[in-house]
Amino acid sequence: MKKVFSILSAIFIIMGFSLIYSISTGWGVHDLLTFGTTGPVSLLFFNIYNFLGLVFAFIGEKNKFRDILIACSSMLLVYTLIFTFIGIYGFREA
Secondary structure (H helix, E strand, O other): OHHHHHHHHHHHHHHHHHHHHHHHHOOOHHHHHOOOOOOHHHHHHHHHHHHHHHHHHHOOOOOHHHHHHHHHHHHHHHHHHHHHHHHHHHOOOO
8 A cells, every 4th residue: 555655656746847847848738737727726736746745755665765755755845835935925016
């Protein structure tokens, strides 16, 4: 059962990275991964995939793969939280 959590963690990490990549390059997967939403709800999806990847990595099977999953999802979560902070407070209209 713990292997399933590791696989789910890898899937959510890939989804989170794909979302970041599609936003930065205009790839078009952004609409699919956020279910066509825009605005603050889109920022929620931006963070939730990486958070779920981190949660599933912690409860996954204990081995080197788990350590890699935790490191990758932690870095992506910090990256998306910084972008969310910039998006919320940096682009505010006066």
